[in-house]
Amino acid sequence: MIELALVLATPFATAILLALFGHRRGAAEINSAGSLLTLVAAAALTIHIISDGPMTVYDEQFFVDPLNVFLIALTALVGFTTSLFSGPYMRVEHDHGRLSSARLRLYHSMFQMFMCTMLTALSTNNLGILWVAMEAATLTTVLLVSLYRTPASLEAAWKYFILCGVGIAQALFGTILIYFAAERVLGQSGALLWTHLDAVKSHLEPTVLSLAFVFLFVGYGTKTGLVPLHNWLADAHAEGPTPVSAVLSGLLLNVALYAIIRCKVLVDGALNTHFAGNMMMAFGLLTVVVPAFYLSRQKDVKRLFGYSSIEHMGLITFAFGMGGVASFAGLLHMTVHSLTKSAIFFAVGHAAQMAGTQIIDDIRGLVKMSPTIGWGLMLGSLAILGMPPFGVFTSEFMILTTSIKHYPWATPILLTALGVAFASMFHKVQGMVFGEPTVRPLAHNPALLPVFLHLGLVLMLGLWIPPYLAEWYRQAARLIG
Amino acid sequence: MIPTFLHAIPLSSQVINLCAALMLLLAFAMLAQRRVLTLINLFMMQGFVLFVSTLIVALTTNQHELLVSAGITLVLKVIALPLILHRLIRKLSVKWDIETLLNIPTTMLIGIALVIVAFNVAQPISQLSGTITRATIGIALACVLLAFLMMITRSKAVPQVIAFLAMENGLFFAATSATYGMPMVVELGIALDAMVGMVIGGVFFFHIRQQFDSLDIRQMERVKEG
Incomplete structure (x- = not known):
């Protein structure tokens, strides 16, 4: 209980602190310290849940089970490593005069606020508060x-x-519809609490719930970046500061997907059909295919990886749509995608600073000027493209085999999309990493520990999933169904 | 003489139904409106109708929490947001007429189609409705869709934000009148988000203007393939 309070209160308190002192020297260190404290609290919470099982606290408004505790831990981890990366990165931006001190204060404070909203969205039991937190995450x-x-x-x-x-x-309209259906069964109190809804889900009115799911899916799907509502994603990734791109791709998309999954569980229980799953599979497949063909046309490196994120979100949505074993694969893919994509953005951020531009054609010869950044980008790209032995390969392999077994028609479509993505991305990354250098070294030492920490974890997940982690995924996958 | 069939329906639900009709009417009026100042006034009126309907639901069902949310509606939607918008308009000294991307009659026709869609979608729900105000959920959905239409047919930043807020109005109406109130925390959160969204929108107006010398969203659209 105290752990959860710390997980939520630490980023909030740090945000307030940084709103006051975020422009001073050492703000980046406060940012990292706050994130580290959040990570420690999240780790303690995880241990608590593993030993004692799910818990509901604070008047049942908050709820932690294997599904969300895993995402809370992941969010806190990536939040911490991103804050490590953002220190030197933002210092360089500040030196280049792209950011004033006031902007730096806004950045630090909003970064922590963003973490706070995401952690709230993940841990809340109330579908209404989930919505509010998602909206707040958008605004920050x-x-x-x-x-x-x-x-x-x-x-x-x-x-x-x-x-x-x-x-x-x-999504809010969908939430209202769920409340409307639940109020008839549960009465006014507790009609939005997920645990209560889950207990009575077979009594909820199926027509209302299916309609509600359509609205919720469209709403949270927009935030997940599902085609055709993906237009914002690549722009937002390309134009924001790189640490923000890293947390957008690595975390926010996951949180939005988490909201969809929670709703899917309720709808499946009420309908007893594969309606929600089918919808997720259809849009998931579309979201894998469309961005794959956009990749080769991208000129901006951050847009390129933004489109890659859309593609992976499609793959995860498709996996959860299939359900069963694929839910396990979906959870694994969520983890490895977060870790890999944020690592790539860390490397890309420094690469773009070295080149002074984000245009792919003007970034050349990274390996010669800075072998760590160059190899970080190369290995990260290989990992995200699904090369063994990285974890992305494992999860994609599981998704594909499940699809061969149950939905064989989808497999060639997925394989084609993944092949096209490989061809168009590998070529571009190769050009940036090797060749005659056009880039200059950085003034500050880049923080590259996060890149290799993430890639190391992804490599480990590809070779060996620790038994307790596998058990944890299995429990979460059972919850999703 | 009151027609006999009306005796069966209590006065309060009749008033709520009237409010629902007014909401829809105002949504259409906003869709057809070309002047920004009038648009803000229409938005204010819609907020007031929302306040009245929430108040009536609160009084008839004895839910005191709803009184608070009626109060929030009054302060936020009828007083604060229109004031902020008026001040923004004055500061930016823009009183121009709104250009629409589609001409008004076409927009209205699409709007009518949207209302029909909304009623069809909401039909299975209204049949289940325990509350007497059956049609309201359809109307609320129609208001949301009309605001959505307004958002995509307007090319300037201020009307887009007003459309955003009008959409929030429709949702709030669905929450309070059709389902007789969501839990208080949620409503507080929604109100807070609307407020913050408005402030951010306001901050944006200035920056967009600084950068583009205009509040026309179309000017921003550089050719950006993909």
Whole structure:
């Protein structure tokens, strides 16, 4: 109980602190310290849940079970490593005059606030609060995306604000419909609490629930970046500061997907059909295919990896849509995608700073100027493209084999999309990493520990999933169904 | 003389139904409106209708929590947000007419189609409705969709934000009148988000204007393939 309070209160308190002192020297260190404290609290919470099982606390408003505790731990971990990376990165940006001290304060404070909203969304039991936290996460990231205040970043942030605002409004309507259906069974108290809803889900009115799921899926799907509502994603990734791109890809998309999964569990229970699963499979498949063909046309390196994130979200959505063993694979893919993609963004951020541009054609010869950044980017890209022995290979392999078994028609489509993605991305990354250098070394020592820490974890997950982690995934996958 | 069939329906539900009709009417009026100042006034009126309907639901069902949310609606939607919007308009000294991407009659026709869709979608739900105000959930959905339409047919930043807030109005109406109130924490959260969203929108107006010398969203759209 105290652990959960710490997980939520630490980022909030740090955000307030940084709102006051975020422009001073040492703000980056406070940011990291706060994130480290959150990580420690999240680890303690995880141990607590593993030993004592699920718990509901604070008037049943918060609820932690194997599914969300795993995401809380992941979020806290990536949050911490991103804060380590952001220290030197932001210092370079500040030196280049792209950011004033006031902006730096806004950045630090909003980064922690963003962490706080995501952790709240993950741990809450109340579907209404889940919505509020998701909306708050949108608003904080709008400020982060527009941090540079350049025309392009304002455009990206405005697009993000409007599109996600519209999307999330649909999700609220879906939440209202769930309340409407639940109120008839549960009465007014507890009609939005997930644990209560889960207990009576077979008594909920199927027509209302299926309609509610459509709205919730469209709403949270917009935030997940599902096609055709993915337009904001690549812009937001390209124009915001790189640490923000890393947490957007690595964490926010997961949280939005988590919201969909929670709703799917309720709808499956009420309908006893594969309605929600089918919908997730259809849109998941579309989301894998469409961005794969956009990849080769990208000129901006961060947009390139933004599109790659869309593709992977599609794959995860497809996996959860299939259910069963694939849910296990989906959870694993969520983990490895978060770790790999944030590692790639860390490397890309420094690469873009060395080259002074994000245009792929102007970034050349990274390996010669800085072998660590070059190899970090190369290995990260190989990992995200599903090369063995990295963890992404394992999860993609599991998703594909499940699909061969139950939905054989989908397998060639998935394989084609993955092949196209490989061809278009590998070529671009190869050009950036090798060749005659056009890049200059950095003024500050980059923090590359996070890159290799993440890639190391992904490598480990590809070779060996620790038994307790596997058990944990299995429990969570059982919850999802 | 009151027609006999109306005796069966209590006065309060009749008023709520009236409010629902007014909400829809105002949503259409906003869709057709070309002037920003009038648009803000229409938004304020919609907020007021929302306040009245929430108040009536609160009084008839004796839910005191809803009184608080009626109060929030009054302060936020009828007083604070329109004031902020008016001040913004004055500061930015923009009183221009709104250009729409589609002409108004076409927009209205699409709007009518949307209302029909909304009613069809909401039909299975209204049949289940325990509350007497059956049609309200359909109307609330229609208001949301109309605001959505307004958002995509307007090219300037201020009307887009008003559309965003109008969408929130429709959702709030669904929450309070059709389901007789969501839990208080949720409503507080929604209100807070609307407020923060508005402030961020306001901050954005200035930056967009600084960068583009105009609040026209179309000017932002550089050619950005993919």
